[in-house]
Amino acid sequence: MSLRKSPTMTPARLEANRRNAQKSTGPRTARGKAQSRMNSLRTGTRSALHENFFLLLLDAPPCSVDRVARAILTPEQAAHRLLAQTVGMFREADIEAAEVLAKRC
Numbered sequence: 001m002s003l004r005k006s007p008t009m010t011p012a013r014l015e016a017n018r019r020n021a022q023k024s025t026g027p028r029t030a031r032g033k034a035q036s037r038m039n040s041l042r043t044g045t046r047s048a049l050h051e052n053f054f055l056l057l058l059d060a061p062p063c064s065v066d067r068v069a070r071a072i073l074t075p076e077q078a079a080h081r082l083l084a085q086t087v088g089m090f091r092e093a094d095i096e097a098a099e100v101l102a103k104r105c
Helices: 011-023 030-043 048-058 065-072 081-104
Strands: none
Touching: 048 065, 048 081, 065 081
16 A cells, blocks of 8 residues: 555646646658557567468468468558568478478379
8 A cells, every 4th residue: 555645636737637648649751650560569469461461372372372362461561570480381281281282192
């Protein structure tokens, strides 16, 4: 329990809080908004973008992982570490699957 006395919320203090809250409106430029959309990827694979992308790559036809990834992702998203790793993982699995299929025929 704090020994500090809580500050009294005077009308002047409430008005100052309201003014300060108006200053923090988030990103204003198109670049800032685009960058803030990528913030959900910081935590990793729990983002909706990554999950949807993962599912779309699972459904991709054989030997078309790169084509599907280019069609879905923006250049900024394609450059993102997590999404690039996902594409690489699927590309390697696609190559291995193609080699297995080639040996069968």
